[in-house]
Amino acid sequence: MDVxxxxxxxxxxxxxYLELSxxxxxxxxxxxxxxxPEFERLEEAAAHRGYIDAAFAYAADRAGxxxxxxxxxxxxxxxxxxGLSRSEARSRLQRGEALFAPPKPPPPEPEGPARDEAEEQRRREAEAERLRRQEEAQRQARDAAREAASAEKQAMISRELEHLNAHSEPSYQQLLALALAEAQHRGLEDLRIWLRGRIREANRRGRTPQSRKDPFAAARKRRLSIGAQDADGGAQVSMYLDAAGLAMLQAALTPGRRPGVNASVPAxxxxxxxxxxxxxQLMAVVAAYLAADSAHTRQGVGSVAVSMTAAELEGVAGGDRFPSSTGHLLGPADILRLGAARYDLGVLHDDRGAVLDLGRTQRSASLAQRLALFARELCCTRPGCTVGVGEADIHHIRSWLAGGGTDIENLTVLCRSHHSANRDQRDGAGGLGHMDTDPGSGRVGxxxxxxxxxxxxxxxxQQHSAGAKIRRQSGKEDPVSGRPGGG
Structure with missing residues (x-):
């Protein structure tokens, strides 16, 4: 490339663009x-960004x-x-892989009866032919993407193709090429409807290289996602379940269909x-699971902790919101519904928000420290991150191998992604930094x-954490920026 x-x-x-603006x-x-007419031509030209963005994302991924x-x-x-959102960044990476990464062979089948040599040869030939068709389809998809299928259409195509089974017919690459070609003369919603119909048919016709229907197709696609909280504190939840999961969920929800069940009024x-x-009913099932005290059912802490200062607790109002260990903001009514209205645990902070002591807990030290870190930090301490402590790891600031102890002063919260990006050796190798404690403010950065x-x-x-609130109240932190201040 000529750089x-x-x-x-x-x-x-x-x-x-500067002149145009x-x-x-x-x-x-x-x-x-x-x-x-000129702006219509501008929109056509801008549509090429979809292909360019996908190509750059693929190059970025290959370069680490x-x-x-x-x-x-x-x-x-x-x-x-x-400056992209997580969803847009993920979409570009997915499109880049679909257009430029070598097609992958289908997942291996579970072990079955041994095949004779002729049958095994036919299987290998069928798989090689399938890969050849995928490579050809991918070349067609790249050509179609260059013909200015808009970035919005390309992102929609990538999202819809996530519902395609591993052994679909046509394959992922073939449907991608067809969809990008159709994108040239279909509107966005028309294209979505067209593609969904082709995906359903491709999944129905799909067979493994042994010409069998894939019995694990639905299980491979099972997933659950929880959206961001809206202005009222709620969020959209969506999931995909296989038949067994659907049956179990249906059975668990059926008792709650009757009037009066889980209600505060007569039927x-x-x-x-x-x-x-x-x-x-689903909330009742979840509450029963979290209330269980069996090691078999409790694989993890499985509790919801809520952080607030003593001053907030004394003057709590209906519109107040307090952070929880799950990464969500809860109001007083939410806390009451959780059954967390009493003093189950106390955390004592100094005037910089650092944790001094724990009280009213008989749990193990590791659990107490995790709760203390929740009260002090609330979420991952890497700049810009909002992953709550409930989905994060506890990290030794000075690594265990380097002699760092499992003491509250040597611990911080890091999400899985940022934990793996921490360089314990502190030498900056691979472009990786490390977590450390600011000696003046006591904050981890x-x-x-x-x-x-x-x-x-x-x-x-992060500014909702009790530690940050106490630092602001005591003047140890700037009330606007949230950064350590003087005094």
């Missing part, structure tokens, strides 16, 4: 009939671009260096819609690989 030519093109594009300072005074932002995964690079006064009854100043997690979510 100098690439740089020249990007400078031209940037300059053109300057021309758009007074859109009310423009002759729309005259500018309309996470190292440029002190991380392991290329996803972090796209988010931090380009004859229960006016809850069926959808609400099912949610209440990230030290970049070049050994520069510590960087702190100043996200809005």
């Amino acid at each position: 100098d030519h690439l740089a020249t093109l990007i400078r031209r594009i940037n300059s053109s 300057a021309l758009m300072t007074d859109p009310a005074g423009m002759d729309f009939d005259r500018i309309r 671009a996470g190292k440029y932002v002190g991380a392991v995964h290329s996803l972090e690079y796209l988010m931090r260096a380009l 004859e006064e229960d006016a809850r819609p069926m959808a609400v009854r099912l949610v209440d 990230w030290c970049p690989p070049d050994g520069g100043l510590l960087q702190f997690n100043d996200t809005e979510f």
Whole structure:
């Protein structure tokens, strides 16, 4: 690739956008009939970004671009260096892999009866032919993507193709090529409907290389996702289950269909819609699981901790929101429904928000320390991260191998991604930094690989931690930026 030519093109594009934005300072005074065709052409030109973005994401992934932002995964690079959302960064990586990565062979089948030599030869030939068709389809998909299928259409195609089975017919690459070709003359919603129909048919026709229907197709696709909280504190939850999972869920929810079950009123006064009854029954099932004290059913802490200061507890109001160990903000009514309205655990902080002591707990030391870190830090301490302590790891600031003890002063919270990107040797190798404690404020921050100043997690979510609130109240932290202050 001619890098100098690439740089020249990007400078031209940037300059053109700056000039165009300057021309758009007074859109009310423009002759729309005259500018309309030009902006339609601009939209056509911008559609090429979908292919370009996917190609750059694939190049970033191959280069291990996470190292440029002190991380392991290329996803972090796209988010931090380009300012993308997690979903957009993931979408670009998926599109890049679909268009440029060598097609993968289908997953191996479970062990079965031994095949004779002729049958095994036919299987190998069928698999080789399938890979050949996928490679050809991928070349067609790249050509179609270059023909300006918009980035929005390409992202939608990638999302829909996640529902395709491993042994579908046509294959992933073939359907991708077909969908990108259709994108040239179909609108977004029409394309979505068209593609969903083709995916259903491809899954129905799919067979393994041994010409058998894949019995584990649905199980391979099982997943559950929880969206971000909205203004009311709730979130959308979606899942995909195989037949066995559906049967178990249905059986667990059936008792809650009856009026009066999980309700505070008699059956004859229960006016809850069926959808609400099912949610209440699911919550009853989850609560029963969390209340169980069996090692067989409790694989993990399985508790919800809520953080608030003593001052907040004294003056709590209906509209207040308090952070929980699951990474969600809960109101007083939510806390009461959880049954967490009493003093189950106390954490004593100094005026900098550091944890001094724990009380009212008979749990093991490791659990107490995890709860103390929740109260002090709330979430991953890597700058910009909002993963709650319930989904994160506990990290030794000075590594165990280097003599670091399992003491509260030597522990912090790191999400799985940032934990794997921490360089315990503290030498900046691989572009990775490490966590350390600021001697002045006592806060834990990230030290970049070049050994520069510590960087702190100043996200809005982290500012809900009891430690941050106490630092602000005592003047140990700037109330606007959330960074360590003087005094």
